[in-house]
Amino acid sequence: MEVLKHRKVFAFISLIIIIAGIVVFAVKGLNYGIDFTGGSLIQINIGEFVSVDEIRTIIDEYDKNASILHAGIDKNEVIIKSTLDLSNDTIRTIINNFTEKYDLEEDNFQSEKFGPYMGKEIRDKAFLSTIIATVLMLIYISWRFEFSFGIAAVVALIHDVLIMFSFYSIFRISINSSFIAAILTVLGYSINDTIVIFDRIRENTRLYPRESIDSLINGSIKQSLTRTIYTSLTTFIAVLVLYILGVEDVKVLALPLMIGIISGTYSSLFIASPLWYELKNRKIRTAK
Amino acid sequence: MTKNTILFIAILALIIYGSVVAINGATIGNIQIPKARDSIDLGLDLAGGVYVVLEAKTDLKGPELQRLMEQSKAIINERINGLGVSEPNIAIESGNRIRVELAGISNPQEATELIGKTAQLQFMDQEGNIVITGKNVKGSEVQYHTNEIGQEEVVVSLELDKEGTQNFAEATRILSEKIEPEERVVFIVLDGLIISSPIVQYMEPITNGKAYITGKFDLEGANRLSTLIRAGALPVEMDELQTSVIGPTLGLNAFERSLEAGAIALMLIFLFMLIIYKIPGLIASIGLVIYTLIIVLTMSILGVKLTLPGIAGLVLSIGMAVDANVIIFERIKEEIRLGKSIRTSVDTGFKRALTSVLDSNITTLIAGIVLYYFGTGPIRGFGVTLIIGIIASMISAVIFSKYLLRLAVSVFGSKNPKLYGA
Numbered sequence: 001m002e003v004l005k006h007r008k009v010f011a012f013i014s015l016i017i018i019i020a021g022i023v024v025f026a027v028k029g030l031n032y033g034i035d036f037t038g039g040s041l042i043q044i045n046i047g048e049f050v051s052v053d054e055i056r057t058i059i060d061e062y063d064k065n066a067s068i069l070h071a072g073i074d075k076n077e078v079i080i081k082s083t084l085d086l087s088n089d090t091i092r093t094i095i096n097n098f099t100e101k102y103d104l105e106e107d108n109f110q111s112e113k114f115g116p117y118m119g120k121e122i123r124d125k126a127f128l129s130t131i132i133a134t135v136l137m138l139i140y141i142s143w144r145f146e147f148s149f150g151i152a153a154v155v156a157l158i159h160d161v162l163i164m165f166s167f168y169s170i171f172r173i174s175i176n177s178s179f180i181a182a183i184l185t186v187l188g189y190s191i192n193d194t195i196v197i198f199d200r201i202r203e204n205t206r207l208y209p210r211e212s213i214d215s216l217i218n219g220s221i222k223q224s225l226t227r228t229i230y231t232s233l234t235t236f237i238a239v240l241v242l243y244i245l246g247v248e249d250v251k252v253l254a255l256p257l258m259i260g261i262i263s264g265t266y267s268s269l270f271i272a273s274p275l276w277y278e279l280k281n282r283k284i285r286t287a288k
Numbered sequence: 289m290t291k292n293t294i295l296f297i298a299i300l301a302l303i304i305y306g307s308v309v310a311i312n313g314a315t316i317g318n319i320q321i322p323k324a325r326d327s328i329d330l331g332l333d334l335a336g337g338v339y340v341v342l343e344a345k346t347d348l349k350g351p352e353l354q355r356l357m358e359q360s361k362a363i364i365n366e367r368i369n370g371l372g373v374s375e376p377n378i379a380i381e382s383g384n385r386i387r388v389e390l391a392g393i394s395n396p397q398e399a400t401e402l403i404g405k406t407a408q409l410q411f412m413d414q415e416g417n418i419v420i421t422g423k424n425v426k427g428s429e430v431q432y433h434t435n436e437i438g439q440e441e442v443v444v445s446l447e448l449d450k451e452g453t454q455n456f457a458e459a460t461r462i463l464s465e466k467i468e469p470e471e472r473v474v475f476i477v478l479d480g481l482i483i484s485s486p487i488v489q490y491m492e493p494i495t496n497g498k499a500y501i502t503g504k505f506d507l508e509g510a511n512r513l514s515t516l517i518r519a520g521a522l523p524v525e526m527d528e529l530q531t532s533v534i535g536p537t538l539g540l541n542a543f544e545r546s547l548e549a550g551a552i553a554l555m556l557i558f559l560f561m562l563i564i565y566k567i568p569g570l571i572a573s574i575g576l577v578i579y580t581l582i583i584v585l586t587m588s589i590l591g592v593k594l595t596l597p598g599i600a601g602l603v604l605s606i607g608m609a610v611d612a613n614v615i616i617f618e619r620i621k622e623e624i625r626l627g628k629s630i631r632t633s634v635d636t637g638f639k640r641a642l643t644s645v646l647d648s649n650i651t652t653l654i655a656g657i658v659l660y661y662f663g664t665g666p667i668r669g670f671g672v673t674l675i676i677g678i679i680a681s682m683i684s685a686v687i688f689s690k691y692l693l694r695l696a697v698s699v700f701g702s703k704n705p706k707l708y709g710a
Contacts, residue, residue, distance in 0.1 A: 035530075045538055088531065110538050113531040115343075129662040136654045144647055181597055181659065181670045185604065188655030188674070192608070192648040196615060199644040227611075227618045234560060234614075235607030238553040242603050245549035247542040249333065253600050 003221050004214055007274035014159055014271065021166020030169055033176035034114055036122060039083040041112040042091060043248070044098050049075050058097050062090055071248040079248065085113065126180040130161060133184060137191055145202055148283070152276035153194045156267040160190045163263040164256055178253040186260025189235070193268035197224045201273070213280055217273050225269070232265040292698040299692065303574060306581055325547070327588040330391070331595035331669055334543040336536030337391040342526040344384045353383060356524055361386055362512060385529065409517065411456075412475045419459040419474065424452025428517040430510045433500065442510045444484075446499040446517065453497030461493040476517065484513055546599040553603050554580070557610055565617050567700055567707045571693045572613040579609050579684040586676050595669035605677025612649070612685030616641040617708075624705045631697055633708075638690050645686065653678050 003010075034041055052068045055078055059066050066082040080094075091111050098104060134154055141150035161183060168175055200220035208216065236258065243254035308314075313323040332339055342364075348356055357380045364386060368376045377389040411419045427447040432440050448456055463472045469487050476484040486501045488494070501513070554576065561569035583602065587594065620637030624630060656678060660671030700707060 043538070045541070091533075105537055108537040109533075109535040111531075111533045113528070115527065115529040125662055129658050132662075133655050133658040136658065137651050140651055140654060178597060180663065181601075184655050184659045185601070185670075185674065188652035189604075189608065191651040191655070192611070195648040195651055196644050199647055203640075203643075223622070227614050230560075230564065230614045230618075231608070231611040234557050234610040235604065237556050237560070238603045238607030241553040241556065242546075242549045242600055245545055245552065246600070247545055247596070249542065249596050250546060250549075250600050253597055257600075257604065 002218060003270060004218055004274055004277055007270070007277070010266075010270035010274065014163065014266070018159075018162045018166050021162070021169045025165075025169040028169075028172075031172045031174045033174035034081055034083065034112075035176045037083055038085060038114050039081065040086040040091060040114075041082075041110075042080045042094060043071070043077060043110040044080075044095065044104070045072065045077045045108040046098065046102050046104065047076055047108075048102075050078065050102070055080070058094065058101070062086060062094060077248070085115070088113075122177050122180065126183060129180060130183055130187065133187055134158075137187075141195070141198075145198060148276060148279045149198050149202075152272050152279060153191060153198065155275055156194055156272035157187055157190060159267045159271050160186055160260060160263045163267075164260055167256065167259045173255065174252070176252065178249075179256070182253055182256040182260065185257060186264055189261060190264030190267060193228060193231070193264055194272045196227065197221060197268055197273055198276070200224050201276070213277060217277055221269060221273055228265060228269060232261055236261050290698070292695055296692075296695050296699045299695070300574070303577055303581075307577055310581060310584055324584045324588070328584065329591060329593045330539075330543065331593040331598065332389055332391055332532070332539075333534055333596045334539045334594065335391045336534045336539040337389065338534075339387065339389040339530075339532050340528060341381070341530040342386045342388070343529045344386075344524045344526055346384065346524050357384065357386065360524060360526070364388060386526070410477045412477055413459060413463060414471055414473060417459075420448065420452045420455050424448050424455070425517060426452075428514040430507065430514050431500070433502070435502070441502060442505040442507055443503075444501040444505065444510050444514045444517070446501065448497040448499075450497075453495075456497065456499075457493060457495040460488050461495075463488045464491050464493045484517075542596055543599075546596065546603075550599065550603050550606070554606060557606065561610065561613070565708070567696055568613070568617045568620065568693060571689055571696055572610060572617070574692060575613060575684045575689040576606065576609060578688050579680050580606070582680040582684060583673075583676055586680065587673075592672050592676070593669060594673075597670035598673040601670040601673035602677060605674055605681060608652070609677065609681035609684065612641075612645045612681055613689060615644055615648075616685065616689070620708065624708060630705065630708060631694075634693055634697055638686075642686065645682065649678050649682050 049070070055068050059068065059080055059082075063082040063084050063086070066080050066084075069079040069081070071077040071079050086094075091113070095109050095111065098109075134157055137157070138150045138154050141153050164183060164186060167173070168179075197220060200223055201217060204211070204216050204220050204223075211219075239254050239257045239261065242250055243258060246254055309321055310324040313326070314321045344353075344357065344360065346353065346356060361378055361380055365376070365378050368378070368388070368390065377387075377391075379387050379389075381387050409425070410421050413419055425446065426449050427445075429445045431443050431445050433443045435441055460474075463474070466472050467490075469490075472488045472490070473485050474488060475482050476486070484501060486503070505513070557576065558573040561572045563569070565572065586592075592598075616638055619641040620633050623633035623637050623640075628636070653675065656671055656674040658671075660668055660675060663671050
């Protein structure tokens with residue numbers, strides 16, 4: 001597998017996705033969840049499918065613009081999102097309306113309310129924690145390997161974050177507090193992948209000092225390929241099962257993780273090592 | 289059967305027994321081992337309950353802010369104690385916020401009302417007449433006094449405003465003339481709950497608006513009382529930043545479904561590993577069971593609360609736990625292909641894979657730690673399970689798998705490389 005030969009093609013594919021994501025972001029912005037914008041959320045398990053129109057007859061009195069979604073395996077659950085800051089009493093009243101109309105158990109619901117200031121904080125935290133995690137990883141990798149490996153790994157990470165961002169932006173996935181968790185997990189996962197390949201390059205450099213960098217890198221990727229694919233597959237299976245069987249709160253975490261796993265695998269194989277190659281080459285050229 | 293075969297079967301039996309105990313619970317002699325799912329604390333999103341995040345409207349900073357928040361926390365804590373919630377969790381967050389978590393309560397509405405309500409502090413006499421209220425209290429502090437027999441003791445001082453001084457003087461004059469000590473009690477009542485019931489000294493009315501409550505206080509108890517008296521109402525206005533109410537049924541449903549997802553994911557991974565790696569795959573599957581047991585045990589011992597994102601973190605880490613095994617097995621396969629004996633291949637495979645396993649897991653660990661450090665609430669739960677998961681997977685892969693695989697080689701023989709996935 002000649003990864004190095006096609007490195008520009010691989011980089012180009014990523015670039016297209018990222019640019020598309022940024023264009024959509026520039027035009028439409030992001031789809032912020034209510035924990036970003038502030039607002040209220042009510043989730044009720046009705047036990048049967050109830051049409052949106054029927055639900056509107058209850059909700060319109062409180063917020064005509066509330067968005068209504070169905071959730072759960074049999075679409076038995078209703079999620080009502082309102083950007084209004086409904087009072088606790090109002091929320092209780094709405095829930096009572098449902099429990100009376102559909103003769104439900106009292107405790108089969110969930111409600112959430114967010115002040116409008118949480119959003120900025122989540123955004124700042126996501127940004128800050130991503131940067132801190134990245135810097136710490138860079139330090140660790142530079143210590144265990146060398147600085148050029150660290151740089152290549154970090155660029156691959158930035159790639160993954162940008163791909164996930166694009167995904168959120170293009171597919172209008174609502175950004176909420178699990179966003180931080182998703183991004184950081186993918187960082188942790190992707191770096192894991194990258195390090196395994198770098199470890200192989202490091203080892204092969206020691207074993208075969210006469211070998212050219214090109215064949216060292218290609219060889220190392222080839223040697224790690226089975227492992228990378230198997231691991232990605234098992235992890236992906238685990239998250240996919242979560243996505244299929246999980247409740248709504250788990251789904252919103254599992255979906256970006258699936259994208260992240262794919263992007264992380266891709267970047268470990270096709271972005272990180274070629275980039276290290278470029279860095280190495282440049283160094284050798286300037287040394288000459 | 290060789291000694292090793294017996295050992296191998298014994299270990300296998302032990303692990304299966306361990307899993308059965310974890311799933312069903314057991315009674316050995318007098319010791320009750322509860323089911324694993326009962327011994328792990330569930331977070332709010334699974335157990336159902338209420339959480340509220342309040343933000344103090346204040347410009348104070350540093351130690352002053354901290355004192356203010358400690359006061360508010362004490363007051364909220366006092367109010368919640370009246371609800372009878374088991375283990376309420378009240379924490380100060382990012383300086384000026386208080387997160388209140390009440391698990392498993394049936395009427396969340398009552399709780400949210402109570403937390404937000406302005407407390408009423410009253411001083412009452414025996415007949416229930418209100419003598420003074422919280423607004424008459426100018427200050428209350430913890431002080432040290434030397435009593436009649438020369439011992440230093442902790443007291444709570446009380447300073448009243450003008451109106452309070454007058455009313456209190458009048459009331460204590462009447463009270464102090466009563467003979468029986470029980471008749472001279474002043475009840476200090478917060479939200480209908482008696483927090484202290486000092487006795488007015490015989491024939492010593494308090495006329496100057498300054499009183500001391502003595503008693504066998506320790507410093508903490510005195511501090512609490514003075515805080516409550518000083519600030520019967522919250523010392524600062526609190527904004528409701530976030531409120532979340534999860535009905536217990538919905539939470540339980542989420543728990544069941546997540547467990548189911550975890551079990552299915554585990555089965556699929558077992559299947560995958562067995563097909564690809566044969567004997568090492570079997571060892572990896574056993575390793576995964578050990579891994580899961582370690583996690584369950586660690587979580588119940590450390591008292592980590594399992595949350596919904598936490599379960600997601602666990603399932604993800606199960607997927608990743610396989611990774612260490614895959615790295616090692618791929619290495620072993622390579623060694624076998626180089627023509628080495630299976631026994632040596634297993635040893636060198638483990639040795640060579642070690643740096644890779646360590647470095648890759650430590651970098652992932654860094655992400656987990658940052659997540660724990662910066663996250664709040666459920667996200668934090670995700671970080672914790674990820675951290676526990678990574679450490680447990682390294683232990684199970686590097687120590688257990690290695691030992692078991694060596695044992696397996698001696699049991700299943702080392703003639704047929706196909707049995708080892710090569």
